[in-house]
Structure formats: C-alpha cells, structure tokens
Amino acid sequence: xxxxxxxxxxxxxxxxxxxxxxxxxxxxxxxxxxxxxxxxxxxxxxxxxxxxxxxxxxxxxxxxxxxxxxxxxxxxxxxxxxxxxxxxxxxxxxxxxxxxxxxxxxxxxxxxxxxxxxxxxxxxxxxxxxxxxxxxxxxxxxxxxxxxxxxxxxxxxxxxxxxxxxxxxxxxxxxxxxxxxxxxxxxxxxxxxxxxxxxxxxxxxxxxxxxxxxxxxxxxxxxxxxxxxxxxxxxxxxxxxxxxxxxxxxxxxxxxxxxxxxxxxxxxxxxxxxxxxxxxxxxxxxxxxxxxxxxxxxxxxxxxxxxxxxxxxxxxxxxxxxxxxxxxxxxxxxxxxxxxxxxxxxxxxxxxxxxxxxxxxxxxxxxxxxxxxxxxxxxxxxxxxxxxxxxxxxxxxxxxxxxxxxxxxx
Amino acid sequence: xxxxxxxxxxxxxxxxxxxxxxxxxxxxxxxxxxxxxxxxxxxxxxxxxxxxxxxxxxxxxxxxxxxxxxxxxxxxxxxxxxxxxxxxxxxxxxxxxxxxxxxxxxxxxxxxxxxxxxxxxxxxxxxxxxxxxxxxxxxxxxxxxxxxxxxxxxxxxxxxxxxxxxxxxxxxxxxxxxxxxxxxxxxxxxxxxxxxxxxxxxxxxxxxxxxxxxxxxxxxxxxxxxxxxxxxxxxxxxxxxxxxxxxxxxxxxxxxxxxxxxxxxxxxxxxxxxxxxxxxxxxxxxxxxxxxxxxxxxxxxxxxxxxxxxxxxxxxxxxxxxxxxxxxxxxxxxxxxxxxxxxxxxxxxxxxxxxxxxxxxxxxxxxxxxxxxxxxxxxxxxxxxxxxxxxxxxxxxxxxxxxxxxxxxx
Numbered sequence: 001x002x003x004x005x006x007x008x009x010x011x012x013x014x015x016x017x018x019x020x021x022x023x024x025x026x027x028x029x030x031x032x033x034x035x036x037x038x039x040x041x042x043x044x045x046x047x048x049x050x051x052x053x054x055x056x057x058x059x060x061x062x063x064x065x066x067x068x069x070x071x072x073x074x075x076x077x078x079x080x081x082x083x084x085x086x087x088x089x090x091x092x093x094x095x096x097x098x099x100x101x102x103x104x105x106x107x108x109x110x111x112x113x114x115x116x117x118x119x120x121x122x123x124x125x126x127x128x129x130x131x132x133x134x135x136x137x138x139x140x141x142x143x144x145x146x147x148x149x150x151x152x153x154x155x156x157x158x159x160x161x162x163x164x165x166x167x168x169x170x171x172x173x174x175x176x177x178x179x180x181x182x183x184x185x186x187x188x189x190x191x192x193x194x195x196x197x198x199x200x201x202x203x204x205x206x207x208x209x210x211x212x213x214x215x216x217x218x219x220x221x222x223x224x225x226x227x228x229x230x231x232x233x234x235x236x237x238x239x240x241x242x243x244x245x246x247x248x249x250x251x252x253x254x255x256x257x258x259x260x261x262x263x264x265x266x267x268x269x270x271x272x273x274x275x276x277x278x279x280x281x282x283x284x285x286x287x288x289x290x291x292x293x294x295x296x297x298x299x300x301x302x303x304x305x306x307x308x309x310x311x312x313x314x315x316x317x318x319x320x321x322x323x324x325x326x327x328x329x330x331x332x333x334x335x336x337x338x339x340x341x342x343x344x345x346x347x348x349x350x351x352x353x354x355x356x357x358x359x360x361x362x363x364x365x366x367x368x369x370x371x372x373x374x375x376x377x378x379x380x381x382x383x384x385x386x387x388x389x390x391x392x393x394x395x396x397x398x399x400x401x402x403x404x405x406x407x408x409x410x
Numbered sequence: 411x412x413x414x415x416x417x418x419x420x421x422x423x424x425x426x427x428x429x430x431x432x433x434x435x436x437x438x439x440x441x442x443x444x445x446x447x448x449x450x451x452x453x454x455x456x457x458x459x460x461x462x463x464x465x466x467x468x469x470x471x472x473x474x475x476x477x478x479x480x481x482x483x484x485x486x487x488x489x490x491x492x493x494x495x496x497x498x499x500x501x502x503x504x505x506x507x508x509x510x511x512x513x514x515x516x517x518x519x520x521x522x523x524x525x526x527x528x529x530x531x532x533x534x535x536x537x538x539x540x541x542x543x544x545x546x547x548x549x550x551x552x553x554x555x556x557x558x559x560x561x562x563x564x565x566x567x568x569x570x571x572x573x574x575x576x577x578x579x580x581x582x583x584x585x586x587x588x589x590x591x592x593x594x595x596x597x598x599x600x601x602x603x604x605x606x607x608x609x610x611x612x613x614x615x616x617x618x619x620x621x622x623x624x625x626x627x628x629x630x631x632x633x634x635x636x637x638x639x640x641x642x643x644x645x646x647x648x649x650x651x652x653x654x655x656x657x658x659x660x661x662x663x664x665x666x667x668x669x670x671x672x673x674x675x676x677x678x679x680x681x682x683x684x685x686x687x688x689x690x691x692x693x694x695x696x697x698x699x700x701x702x703x704x705x706x707x708x709x710x711x712x713x714x715x716x717x718x719x720x721x722x723x724x725x726x727x728x729x730x731x732x733x734x735x736x737x738x739x740x741x742x743x744x745x746x747x748x749x750x751x752x753x754x755x756x757x758x759x760x761x762x763x764x765x766x767x768x769x770x771x772x773x774x775x776x777x778x779x780x781x782x783x784x785x786x787x788x789x790x791x792x793x794x795x796x797x798x799x800x801x802x803x804x805x806x807x808x809x810x811x812x813x814x815x816x817x818x819x820x
Contacts, residue, residue, distance in 0.1 A: 065753040066744030066768075095737060097769040130737030131770045234723045236738075237745040313644045313723070313807075314815055321816030327505060327540030328646075334476030335647040343475040358476075359507040360541045397723075398816075399809035405724055406731030406808075 005171040009376060010292055010393075011275045014267045016176040023155040024172035026183035026208035028052045028250030032149040033156030036142025038090025038128070038135065045142030046160035048085040048204055049115055049150060052248040056213040057082035058220035059123060060228075062241035068094035070124040071240055073104035080213035083121040085204055085244050086111050086143055087161045089189075091134035093126040094239045103136040110140050114147045125202050125242040127163055127189065158187035161202050164404075165189050169279045175209075175268040177261040180253040182209035184268055190241075190280045201228055201280055203243045203273070209265060210249030215257055219266050220245045227273035231393045233284035234401070235311035281393045282375075286400025290376050291319050293329075294391045297383025304336040305383065306392045316397035319377060324368035326354055329379060337383070346382040350374075415581040419786060420702055420803075421685045424677045426586040433565040434582035436593035436618035438462045438660030442559040443566030446552025448500025448538070448545065455552030456570035458495040458614055459525055459560055462658040466623040467492035468630035469533060470638075472651035478504035480534040481650055483514035490623035493531040495614055495654050496521050496553055497571045499599075501544035503536040504649045513546040520550050524557045535612050535652040537573055537599065568597035571612050574814075575599050579689045585619075585678040587671040590663040592619035594678055600651075600690045611638055611690055613653045613683070619675060620659030625667055629676050630655045637683035641803045643694035644811070645721035691803045692785075696810025700786050701729050703739075704801045707793025714746040715793065716802045726807035729787060734778035736764050739789060747793070756792040760784075 005022060006013040013019075025031060028051050033043035059079045061071050070093055086107050093100045104124050112119040126134060149156075158170040172185040183206075190201030205220075224243055255261045282290050293309045295302040309315055312332035318325045326347055337343050347355040350371040354362050362368060371377070415432060416423040423429075435441060438461050443453035469489045471481050480503055496517050503510045514534050522529040536544060559566075568580040582595040593616075600611030615630075634653055665671045692700050703719045705712040719725055722742035728735045736757055747753050757765040760781040764772050772778060781787070 064741065064744040065747035066740050095740065095765075095768070095770055130741060236722060236724050236742065239741050239744060312646060313811075314646050317812050317815035320812065323816065325541075330476050330505065331474065331540060331649050332646065334474040334649060337475035355505070358505070360505050397812055399812045401723075402727050402730065402807055402809045402812055405727035406733065 018174040020172040028248040030150040031157035032146040033160030043160035046157035047146040050248040058217040060243040068240040069100035069104040078120040083117040091128040093134040095131040161189040205245040208251040211255040227277040284395035286398035287395035298385030299388030302388035308336040310392040310394035320396035348380040428584040430582040438658040440560040441567035442556040443570030453570035456567035457556040460658040468627040470653040478650040479510035479514040488530040493527040497535040501538040503544040505541040571599040615655040618661040621665040637687040694805035696808035697805035708795030709798030712798035718746040720802040720804035730806035758790040
C-alpha cells in the first residue's frame with residue numbers, strides 16, 4: 001500500500017486524526033511476528049501484548065454456526081480484560097475436533113505463562129485452510145519465539161496474519177482528544193467475508209486511551225457494524241472472523257461515557273475500521289473495482305435488498321466489465337423485495353439518475369459507460385417508504401477469482 | 411442434444427413413458443416459430459395454439475417483485491382456460507413502463523383475433539435483455555407470420571424462445587394411462603434461475619390428456635416445485651420466469667382426480683420437468699459439471715442450508731476445479747444454520763463418508779479427487795434432527811461465466 005491510509009473517497013478522515021507510521025503501536029503495547037513454518041515462507045505466528053494490567057477489551061466473532069477452535073476458545077476467555085492475542089496464518093484450526101480445541105487452549109496457556117497473565121486474558125485467532133490439522137508444536141514454538149522478540153513495532157505482527165492478502169493492512173493514528181493525544185492502531189487481514197480459498201477476516205485494534213470495559217465494548221459494537229459488517233467479496237461468512245480491541249490506558253487520557261472525547265475517539269475508530277474494511281474489499285481475489293450500494297426506503301427492506309445486490313454475481317460481473325447494465329441491480333433488488341405492486345424504485349449511478357419511478361430514463365446505455373470505469377463506483381437505490389438507509393461495499397467478480405478458487409486445495 | 415432426453419442418472423424415466431420425436435406435439439396443438447428481427451438471426455417469435463375450446467391450463471410465474479410486462483399481462487389473463495401462448499426472445503419487455511405493458515396487451519389482442527379466442531385466453535412471455543424497448547411492430551408482424559405458419563411440429567417454436575441456450579430443450583412423451591395413451595410435450599429455455607446476461611427460464615407444456623382445470627393446476631404446482639424451483643445457476647431470480655401448462659383433451663383419455671391415471675401422468679410430468687430443469691443447469695454459461703446437494707435434518711434448516719451451499723461461489727468454483735474441498739460445504743451450511751452448539755454434520759461425497767459427527771475422517775484430500783471429476787457430483791449432508799429433506803441442483807462457476815457476463819450489454 002502506497003500513499004495515505006485513508007485512500008477511499010467514501011471515508012472521511014476526521015480532522016482531529018493524524019496518520020503516524022502505519023506500523024507504530026500505542027504506548028504500552030508490544031508485538032512481534034515470526035516464521036514458525038506453518039506457511040511455506042514468511043512470518044506466520046504473531047503475538048500482541050499490553051503491559052498494563054488494567055487493560056480493557058472487547059471482541060466480536062463470526063456468526064457462522066460452524067466455528068474454528070480458536071473462536072470457541074476465545075469466546076470462553078474474559079473478553080473484557082484481554083491482555084494478549086496470539087494469531088497465526090497457515091491453518092484455521094477448524095473442523096479438527098478435540099485435538100484442535102486442545103491446540104487453541106494450549107496456545108492460550110503458554111502465552112499466559114510467558115507473559116505472566118491469566119490464560120483467560122489471551123485471545124487466539126487462526127486463519128488458513130479449513131479441515132486440516134494445525135501443527136501444535138510448531139505453533140507453540142512460534143509463540144515462544146515471538147514473545148522473546150516483542151518490540152514496539154507492528155510490522156512483523158501485521159505480516160504474520162496474512163494469507164491471500166496482497167499487502168499488510170495496518171494503520172496507526174494519533175487522535176486529538178480534549179484531554180490530550182491518544183494513539184489508535186490496528187492490523188487486519190482478509191479479502192472479504194471469507195477470503196477466497198483461505199478464510200477469514202481478522203482485525204486487532206489497540207489504543208492507549210483509558211476507558212472502561214463498557215466503553216470499549218460499546219465503541220467496538222457500533223464501529224464493527226459500520227465496517228466489517230458492511231462488506232462482501234463473495235457473500236461467504238467465514239468460520240473464524242475475529243476482531244479484538246484492546247485499550248491499555250498508557251496515555252493517561254481518559255474517555256468517559258457520552259463525552260466529547262468518546263465521540264471524537266469513536267469517529268477515529270469508525271474511520272479506521274471502515275477504511276480497513278474497504279481495503280479488504282479492494283483486495284478481494286482478482287478484484288478490480290469496489291462498488292458501494294446505498295439503499296433507502298422502508299427499514300425492513302433496505303438491508304436484504306442491499307445484500308442481494310452486493311452478492312449478485314450478475315451485478316458483480318457487470319462491475320468487473322465496466323458495464324452500466326442497471327437492469328441487473330433492479331432484478332437483484334426485486335428478488336428479495338416483498339412481492340406486490342409497490343416496487344417502484346429510483347436508481348442513481350455516480351449521482352446520475354438512470355431509473356425514475358421504476359422506468360429507465362436512459363435511451364442509450366453507452367452514455368453511462370464513463371460512470372462505471374473508475375476504481376470506486378457508487379449506486380444509490382431509493383425504494384418506496386422511508387426510515388431505512390444502509391450501505392454495502394462489494395468487490396467485482398473476475399475470472400481470476402474463479403481461477404484462484406477452482407485450484408486444488410489438495 | 412444428442413442421445414435420449416432422460417440423460418441424468420438423477421431422473422428415472424417412468425416405465426409407462428416412451429420418448430417420441432422431441433419436436434412432436436400432442437393432438438390438437440399447433441405451433442410455429444419465425445424470425446421477426448428481434449434478434450440478429452434465427453427465429454424469435456413463437457406461437458402455440460390449442461384447437462380445443464375446452465382446453466384447461468395452469469401457470470406459474472417468477473416471485474420477483476419486479477416483473478416484466480408480459481408477466482403482468484399474463485397474470486391478468488384467465489390462467490385456467492388459456493388457448494394460446496405467444497413467446498419471444500430478443501427482449502424481456504421489463505422496465506419499459508406503460509409502453510411495455512401496451513405491447514404485451516396488443517400481442518394478446520392480436521393473437522386472440524387471429525386465432526378466434528379471447529384475449530384473456532392468450533398467455534405471453536418474453537426473454538432477453540432487461541430495460542430496453544421491445545419493438546412492438548416487429549413483434550406483432552411476427553405474430554401474424556407465425557399464426558399463418560402454424561403446424562404440428564414444435565421445432566420452430568422451441569428455437570424461437572432461446573437466448574443464451576446452447577441447444578433447444580424439448581421433449582414429447584407418450585404416457586400409457588389405464589384409459590389409453592396420451593401425449594405430453596414441453597419446450598423450455600434457460601440456463602438457471604436467471605440465464606447469464608440475458609434472463610429467464612420459460613417452459614411451455616402441452617398434453618392431449620383430458621382433465622379439469624383443478625387437476626392441471628394441482629399437477630403444475632407439485633411438479634414445478636420439484637423441478638424449476640430446485641435449480642440454480644447463479645442464485646439470481648429472473649423478472650420473467652414463466653411456465654404455462656395446457657391440457658387440450660384431444661386424446662379422449664380422461665384423468666380424474668386422485669386416480670391411478672393422475673398418479674401416472676403426474677409421474678411423467680414430474681420426470682419431464684425435472685429433466686428439463688437439469689438441462690437448464692447443465693447449460694448454465696460455462697458450466698462443466700452439475701452438482702446435487704441433498705440435505706437431511708430439521709425441516710426448517712434443510713432448505714436454507716441447501717440453497718446456501720448451491721449458491722456459494724466457493725462451492726461452485728471447487729466443483730468447477732474438480733476440487734473435493736468439503737470445508738467450503740460445511741462453511742456455507744454453517745453460514746445460515748441457526749447459531750449454537752448443535753451443528754454436527756455428516757457429509758458424503760458420491761456415497762463416501764468424508765465428515766462424521768462434524769469431524770473430517772479423511773487424511774488426504776487427494777483420495778477424494780476421483781469422486782468429483784464426473785459431470786454429475788452428488789453431496790449428501792445430514793444435519794441434526796429429522797423430518798426434513800431437500801435437494802438443489804446447481805452448476806459450477808467458471809471463468810467463462812464471468813467473461814460472458816462482464817461483457818457490455820451496450
């Protein structure tokens with residue numbers, strides 16, 4: 001990734017936010033990533049640790065009914081007081097039964113022992129192919145090695161969690177609050193709800209702001225809903241999606257509930273996670289463009305309609321081809337819209353009205369071609385009724401996606 | 411299509427059924443298909459007509475909230491006493507507002523006048539690109555020409571309805587009933603719920619068996635649910651899907667409700683529509699293989715799970731690549747399975763158990779490769795609970811599908 005972190009026109013960098021070195025960490029945090037041989041090459045085991053005993057935290061996990069062992073083990077941890085995270089690529093540790101769960105728990109226990117925290121204060125996350133054994137001894141040796149190499153830079157950690165990603169996804173922000181400056185950093189991986197071939201989005205967030213466990217929980221809930229919940233590459237929900245947010249408090253700047261500081265910090269976290277989510281979409285296998293569908297109308301209708309459009313292979317192939325074929329958008333919307341005579345929509349593409357009251361007002365689709373050639377394409381669909389508005393960001397569907405995912409796992 | 415019509419191992423031809431010439435028609439029916447210039451070449455307007463005033467009928471349409479004008483016009487017709495059908499390719503007449511609806515109604519009126527039936531006895535169906543004008547004068551001229559050329563062969567008609575299909579989909583069966591022989595014929599088009607790039611599945615069924623309007627309605631409902639409702643190419647529901655079933659009675663063989671004749675005729679209709687549905691799947695753009703997913707378990711769970719698997723791009727790309735990566739099947743199933751600890755599944759591929767009680771029992775995925783190289787691949791997933799069983803047939807997802815659908819409509 002070159003250029004500034006906030007690269008999408010859809011994400012506004014708050015005025016009180018400054019980008020620092022993307023691999024920097026907030027005060028009190030240490031991290032490392034090392035090569036343990038789980039992947040053919042490169043770092044594959046990462047450890048993140050906060051020195052502050054009073055650290056509070058929050059977490060979110062996949063809603064898939066079938067989850068990996070690390071999700072099971074992490075859910076049982078004390079998610080409001082995590083001090084450390086162990087993450088690995090090279091295997092998602094999903095579908096390996098009791099053996100897999102023992103590996104996840106052994107990881108928590110070893111990290112706890114080495115870092116002098118409780119096992120219940122260690123979150124774990126794994127990514128890679130589903131249904132194979134994750135080599136326990138290699139992983140534990142990697143944890144030992146990473147703990148020895150903990151430092152104040154997130155470069156190795158942010159690389160250890162990658163699978164099919166084209167580049168690390170990470171940022172460190174300085175956030176100006178009324179009481180002083182705090183840092184907010186995150187490292188993420190993923191190329192969609194599920195990354196093609198491998199799986200999973202992971203995101204690890206750290207801040208040295210001081211806040212209660214309730215505040216970090218609240219802020220995590222709100223911002224995850226507006227970021228990772230609003231993207232799709234292929235509509236496939238992973239077995240292992242995980243977000244951990246740790247607030248250590250080393251800055252001494254306190255964020256009280258419902259304060260101006262909470263609002264400003266929330267804006268920064270929101271922008272950070274939304275930009276990371278967009279990086280996942282634009283990094284979807286073979287992706288050339290990112291679409292944003294905004295749907296307005298009755299509150300019950302907007303969400304399924306936006307998802308149906310964002311996950312339609314016909315809409316996604318049209319986006320790939322730079323084809324303004326908007327009939328597919330209305331067809332996908334109609335598929336999930338409650339049947340009846342009320343489906344009369346307006347559709348804008350890049351601010352130009354192309355369907356009004358359900359009727360196309362464009363004589364020649366060729367006129368619209370220039371609108372859909374860019375790297376980001378925006379569609380706004382207005383349905384009958386009001387009270388609801390939502391958005392979903394989605395990648396195009398390319399022949400490369402198919403090639404990549406049709407290859408043998410074997 | 412070469413070889414016998416019943417080509418899938420999943421469809422058993424009933425013993426009392428004999429394949430006739432695929433373009434033959436039941437007694438009392440006449441058909442024609444002519445080139446009216448709606449498509450660059452080949453026939454594009456078809457007329458089907460039953461001479462018998464006592465003809466009864468039934469129809470089914472897409473459940474998409476956004477429908478084409480022909481669906482609106484046909485729904486307002488007397489669907490239990492249709493005598494004629496006008497179908498065209500080269501334009502779906504969807505999204506063209508009042509002008510499109512006038513075109514559909516003018517078509518009904520002209521055909522009615524020429525065939526001496528009521529306008530309410532004419533069903534109409536159109537297929538092709540969405541959102542453009544269907545040239546009315548060309549279509550009406552085509553109807554005049556087709557009516558003049560009506561004959562006792564369905565070849566032209568079955569070709570006039572094709573868009574992206576590789577070959578006509580049609581059959582004529584002789585069905586041995588207790589009271590004598592009847593004929594049952596059908597002509598269909600489509601490459602899935604929606605055909606890539608263009609749209610729509612259409613199917614026109616004729617029989618010379620004699621029955622009540624209630625019987626043809628009942629049989630249509632049951633058999634459409636087991637055939638066209640159980641296939642997917644890309645999970646995209648068309649704006650124009652239409653099935654018309656006409657029973658003229660010219661054979662003099664009567665089918666009474668709940669009789670042995672009804673059962674046997676129903677079996678024949680069922681096999682006919684299921685095989686036609688499978689032809690649509692195997693004709694999906696770029697399709698190389700057809701998958702069949704059977705899901706057993708709680709009655710509420712089986713349907714969404716089967717759909718999630720059949721519409722997963724990861725499952726479909728694995729099918730394309732001949733990749734036995736069954737982790738993707740469990741991931742897709744878990745995505746829609748109610749969250750909790752109860753998701754413990756068994757999975758068979760081509761009769762071989764690969765997951766038992768939620769745990770993989772295969773050491774080396776390579777062993778499974780030979781199972782997934784054929785043209786038809788069967789997966790059986792057994793979930794907790796019982797009382798439910800369903801199946802969905804689906805095509806693979808290929809780079810050719812993407813190429814085809816990423817091209818300009820413009």
